[in-house]
Amino acid sequence: MKNQNPFQDRGLDFYILLAVMVLTAGLAFAQTTAIRAGNLIDPAAGTVAKGQIILVKDGRIVEVGPAVTIPAGAEVIDLTNAWVLPGLMDAHTHITLDFNTNAGFDSIYLRESSAMRALRGLRTAQDILQVGFTAVKDVGNDANYAAVDIRDAIRKGWFDGPTVLTTGKIIAPFGGQTHRIAPEQGFFWLFEYIDADSVDEVRKAVRENIYYGADAIKLVADNSTFYYTVDEIKAAAGEAHAAGKMVSVHVMGGEPARNVILGGADGIDHGFYLTDELLQLMKEKGTWLIGTEFPQAHLEQMDPSGSMGAAKEEAAKELDRLKRAYKIGVKMAFGTDSVSNLPGKNRGEMMLDYLDMWDAAGVPPAATLKAMTTDAAEFMKINKTRGSIAKGMAADIIAASANPLESIQALRQVSFVMKDGKVIKKRD
Numbered sequence: 013m014k015n016q017n018p019f020q021d022r023g024l025d026f027y028i029l030l031a032v033m034v035l036t037a038g039l040a041f042a043q044t045t046a047i048r049a050g051n052l053i054d055p056a057a058g059t060v061a062k063g064q065i066i067l068v069k070d071g072r073i074v075e076v077g078p079a080v081t082i083p084a085g086a087e088v089i090d091l092t093n094a095w096v097l098p099g100l101m102d103a104h105t106h107i108t109l110d111f112n113t114n115a116g117f118d119s120i121y122l123r124e125s126s127a128m129r130a131l132r133g134l135r136t137a138q139d140i141l142q143v144g145f146t147a148v149k150d151v152g153n154d155a156n157y158a159a160v161d162i163r164d165a166i167r168k169g170w171f172d173g174p175t176v177l178t179t180g181k182i183i184a185p186f187g188g189q190t191h192r193i194a195p196e197q198g199f200f201w202l203f204e205y206i207d208a209d210s211v212d213e214v215r216k217a218v219r220e221n222i223y224y225g226a227d228a229i230k231l232v233a234d235n236s237t238f239y240y241t242v243d244e245i246k247a248a249a250g251e252a253h254a255a256g257k258m259v260s261v262h263v264m265g266g267e268p269a270r271n272v273i274l275g276g277a278d279g280i281d282h283g284f285y286l287t288d289e290l291l292q293l294m295k296e297k298g299t300w301l302i303g304t305e306f307p308q309a310h311l312e313q314m315d316p317s318g319s320m321g322a323a324k325e326e327a328a329k330e331l332d333r334l335k336r337a338y339k340i341g342v343k344m345a346f347g348t349d350s351v352s353n354l355p356g357k358n359r360g361e362m363m364l365d366y367l368d369m370w371d372a373a374g375v376p377p378a379a380t381l382k383a384m385t386t387d388a389a390e391f392m393k394i395n396k397t398r399g400s401i402a403k404g405m406a407a408d409i410i411a412a413s414a415n416p417l418e419s420i421q422a423l424r425q426v427s428f429v430m431k432d433g434k435v436i437k438k439r440d
C-alpha cells in the first residue's frame with residue numbers, strides 16, 4: 013500500500029531547503045519600523061540632533077542616524093515635527109496602592125484583596141505607560157508580591173505596560189509603617205512588610221524577597237523612634253549586592269539617614285529633612301536621592317487631617333531640600349511616590365505634576381529630563397538596555413510636540429509612545 017505521507021520519499025536536501033525557506037520567510041516578515049525623528053534628544057548630553065532616522069526591529073533599536081536607509085516594506089512613523097526621546101522613568105511608585113487616608117493607611121491592606129490590588133496595579137501601569145513612562149521601580153506596599161505578578165504578566169506580553177522593577181515586601185524594624193495597632197490585632201502588616209530587627213533578620217528578609225522574585229530591595233529605616241543601625245544597613249546592602257540587586261531606603265533625615273548613607277545603601281527615598289551636611293555626605297559616597305517632593309495639592313489630598321504637618325509648609329520644606337540637593341550636586345533619579353489620584357487625573361498625570369516642583373526648585377529642564385531618563389536608568393541598573401536611543405537598546409521611545417529641554421512641561425503633552433518596539437499611542 014502506498015504511504016500517504018508526502019515527505020516519505022524526500023531526501024535530506026529537501027529538508028535543508030525547507031528549513032532555509034522557513035527561515036528566510038521569517039526574516040522577511042519580521043517587521044521593521046522606521047521612525048523619522050525631526051528632533052532627537054540625547055538626555056545624557058542635553059542636545060538635539062535634527063533629521064534622524066531610527067530603525068526598530070524585534071523590539072530593539074537596530075540603527076540610528078541621519079543617513080540610515082529605510083528598508084523596503086518598513087512601516088514608517090512620521091515624527092518630523094516632534095521631539096523624540098527615550099521613555100520616562102519613575103524610580104519610586106506604588107502601582108497597587110490607592111492612598112485614601114479618610115479610611116486610614118492601614119485599611120488599604122485590611123480591606124482590599126491581593127486580587128483587587130493586582131488589578132488596580134495593572135490598570136495603573138497602563139495609565140502610566142500612556143503618558144510616557146516606560147519604566148518604573150515599584151517600591152513595595154504591593155499586596156503580598158502582587159507587583160511581581162504584574163511585572164511577569166507584562167513581561168509575558170499578556171498586557172501592555174511599562175518595565176516594572178519590584179522590591180517585594182518592605183523590610184522594616186518591628187511594625188512596618190504602622191503605628192500603635194492594638195496588640196489583639198496581631199501582625200497584620202506582615203501582608204506588606206517583613207519585620208527585621210537584627211543583622212541576621214535583615215539578611216534573612218533580603219533573601220526572602222529575592223526568593224519571591226524581587227528585582228531590588230527596599231527598607232524603611234525610620235518609621236518609629238527605633239531605627240536601623242549602620243551594621244543592619246550594611247547587612248542589607250551586602251546581601252542584596254551579592255545577589256546583584258540594589259538597595260534603597262525610605263528615610264527622612266538625621267541619624268537614621270546618616271546610618272543609611274554610611275551603611276552603603278544605593279539610594280535614599282524621600283530624605284525630606286536632609287541637611288546640607290548629609291547631602292554632602294551622599295555626594296561623597298555616591299548615594300542617589302530619589303526625592304519624591306510632593307506638590308502641595310497632592311499632600312492636601314493625601315492627608316486632609318494635616319497629620320503630616322500643614323501641606324503648604326511641608327511642600328515648601330521638600331522644595332527647599334530639592335533646591336539644596338541640586339545645588340550640592342547629589343545624584344538624583346526622578347521618583348514621585350504618587351499614590352493617589354486627584355479628581356480628573358489618572359496616576360500618570362499625577363506623576364507628571366511633580367515636574368512643577370522641579371521647575372519651582374529652579375532645576376534646569378535638561379537636568380530634570382536626565383533624572384527622568386539616563387540617570388534613572390543608571391540608578392535602577394537598567395542603563396545597559398534602556399534609557400537612551402542607541403543601537404542595541406530596547407525601543408522605548410516617546411515624542412512630545414514641544415521641546416522638553418526648553419520647558420520640561422512639554423512632557424505633559426506626550427503624543428507618541430513606543431514600548432519594546434510596539435506602538436502604544438500615536439496622536440497626530
Ligand SMILES: [Zn+2]
Nearest residue numbers: 104106151349
Ligand atoms: Zn513610597
